[in-house]
Structure formats: C-alpha cells, structure tokens
Amino acid sequence: GQQLNQSPQSMFIQEGEDVSMNCTSSSIFNTWLWYKQDPGEGPVLLIALYKAGELTSNGRLTAQFGITRKDSFLNISASIPSDVGIYFCAGLSGGSNYKLTFGKGTLLTVNP
Amino acid sequence: DSGVTQTPKHLITATGQRVTLRCSPRSGDLSVYWYQQSLDQGLQFLIQYYNGEERAKGNILERFSAQQFPDLHSELNLSSLELGDSALYFCASSVDGLASSEQFFGPGTRLTVL
Numbered sequence: 001g002q003q004l005n006q007s008p009q010s011m012f013i014q015e016g017e018d019v020s021m022n023c024t025s026s027s028i029f030n031t032w033l034w035y036k037q038d039p040g041e042g043p044v045l046l047i048a049l050y051k052a053g054e055l056t057s058n059g060r061l062t063a064q065f066g067i068t069r070k071d072s073f074l075n076i077s078a079s080i081p082s083d084v085g086i087y088f089c090a091g092l093s094g095g096s097n098y099k100l101t102f103g104k105g106t107l108l109t110v111n112p
Numbered sequence: 113d114s115g116v117t118q119t120p121k122h123l124i125t126a127t128g129q130r131v132t133l134r135c136s137p138r139s140g141d142l143s144v145y146w147y148q149q150s151l152d153q154g155l156q157f158l159i160q161y162y163n164g165e166e167r168a169k170g171n172i173l174e175r176f177s178a179q180q181f182p183d184l185h186s187e188l189n190l191s192s193l194e195l196g197d198s199a200l201y202f203c204a205s206s207v208d209g210l211a212s213s214e215q216f217f218g219p220g221t222r223l224t225v226l
Contacts, residue, residue, distance in 0.1 A: 031211065042114065042202050042217025043155070050212070088155060092211050099170055100145075100215075102155035 006089050006103030013079055014111050021087060021106040022073040029091030029101075032065050032072040037086045037105070046087075047074070079110050115139065116218035118203050124224045130191040133221045135203030137184055141216070143167065143209030144186040146178055149220070150199040161186055162209035190223070198225045 006023045013019055023032070031050055035043035047058050049065035049072060056063055062075045072089055089103040115138035125131055137144050146158040148171075157170035161180035172178075175193075180186040190197060200222050204215040 040219065042116070042204070042220055044114070044217065045214050048214070090155075099168065100157050102157075104154045 004089060004091055004101055004103040006106060008106055009104070010107040010109070012109045012111065015079060015081060017079055019076040019079055019083075019108060020073060021089075021108075022071060023089035023091070023103045024071040025091055025101075026070070027091075027093070028069040029093060030069070031092035032063070033090040033092065033100075034061075034063050034072070034074045035088045035090060035102075037088065039085075043088055076108075079108075081110050081112050084108060084110050114216040114218060116203060116205050116216050118201075118218040118221050120221060121219065122222050122224075124226065125193060126226055127193055127195060129193050129225075130189065131193065131223065133188040133190070133201050133203075133223075135186045135188070135205075135218060137186070137203075137205030138216055141205035141207050142184065143206045143213075144180055144184070145204040145206070145215060146172075146186070146188050147202040147204065147217075148199045149202060150196075153199075155202075158188070160209065167209055193225045195225050198223055 004023050034046045037043045047063040052069045054065040060077045086105040088105045091101050117136045119134045143162045145160045149155045158172040160168040164180050178188045200220045202220045204217045206213040206215045
C-alpha cells in the first residue's frame with residue numbers, strides 16, 4: 001500500500017529558530033495536508049495543498065506541494081514554545097476510493 | 113474544541129471482549145471518519161460514512177465494524193479484542209465527505225486491551 005516517509009522523526013530546537021520537515025512518497029497524491037497534534041487531542045489541520053508546485057502560508061507556517069506530487073515540506077519560522085507537538089503530513093489519493101495516508105509524524109520540542 | 117465529541121475518553125478491557133466507541137460529529141456535518149493511532153502503525157484510516165451510508169473503507173479489520181445512525185452519530189464496534197488493538201481511536205467529521213473538505217478530529221478514545 002501507499003506509504004509516506006516523514007522526516008525527521010523528532011527535533012529539539014531553541015525558541016526563535018526555524019524548522020523544516022518533509023514527507024516523501026513512492027506514490028502520487030492529489031492533495032497534501034499538514035496536521036498538528038497536541039497531547040491528548042486529535043490532529044488539527046494546519047495547511048492543505050491541492051496543486052503541484054503550490055506554496056501556501058498560514059502565519060509562520062509555509063508548506064509546499066512538490067512538483068512531482070510525491071513530496072511536501074512544512075517550514076515553521078521563528079518557533080515559539082506553543083509550537084511543541086507532533087506534526088503529521090498526510091496525502092490524499094484521487095478517485096472514488098477515498099484514502100487519507102498519514103506519515104509517522106515529527107515530534108517537535110522547543111526550548112524556551 | 114473541534115465540535116466533535118467522542119465517548120468514552122478511556123476504555124480498559126480484556127482480550128476477547130467487545131467494545132463500542134461512540135462519536136458525535138460537528139453540528140451540520142454529514143460525514144464521519146474513523147482512524148486508529150498506534151505507536152507502530154501511526155494514524156490509519158479505517159472507514160468513512162456519509163449520511164448513514166458507508167462511503168469508503170481503509171485498513172479496517174473484519175473484527176471491526178461501524179455504522180452511522182439517522183441522527184448522524186456513529187459507533188465503531190471492536191470485537192474479539194487482541195492486545196494489538198490497544199490504540200487511540202479518533203473520529204473526524206466533515207461537512208460533505210468530499211476529499212477536499214476539511215476534517216475535524218475529536219479528542220479520541222484511548223483503548224487498552226489487557
């Protein structure tokens with residue numbers, strides 16, 4: 001089945017630093033999504049990307065849908081303590097058989 | 113608060129047992145999704161319902177079943193439980209079930225099988 005390789009698995013950074021994480025796949029996706037999950041909560045959608053090459057920002061977050069449609073990255077600029085959490089990429093295949101495939105997640109720790 | 117509610121929050125049971133997890137979607141949302149999150153498998157899509165009908169199936173075991181009721185709440189039934197079924201189970205809802213529609217996740221039910 002489809003698999004998403006998300007890296008890095010974890011990151012420890014200082015407040016104020018920029019962060020970058022990415023996902024790659026052997027399969028093509030029509031949509032890339034980035035979620036954040038806080039402890040004890042469900043994932044919350046951060047950014048959705050619908051077109052190859054699309055670059056989208058949401059505040060300090062920027063994400064891009066790779067040209068090959070097999071990869072995506074998420075950047076967080078000027079990190080703050082509340083950025084702590086697990087970040088997931090997810091890819092959505094097209095067609096009638098809906099299937100959202102998630103990466104394993106990147107655990108982000110921000111030291112104040 | 114996403115507006116999606118799930119009960120119970122925690123569930124501890126024994127192998128071989130059967131449990132039912134409940135989800136109420138956001139007001140106005142017609143589609144419900146179920147996901148399983150475990151340390152080794154990550155987040156996996158199980159099944160989707162739209163307005164009472166099954167819309168899509170993911171990696172759902174035959175021991176698991178779900179349904180969506182006329183009032184749009186959904187239940188996930190897990191039977192003949194095994195140790196490996198211990199996981200967080202999330203429900204999400206979206207307004208129309210289209211792939212492009214944002215899904216809103218509930219807080220999850222943590223299932224522990226002893």
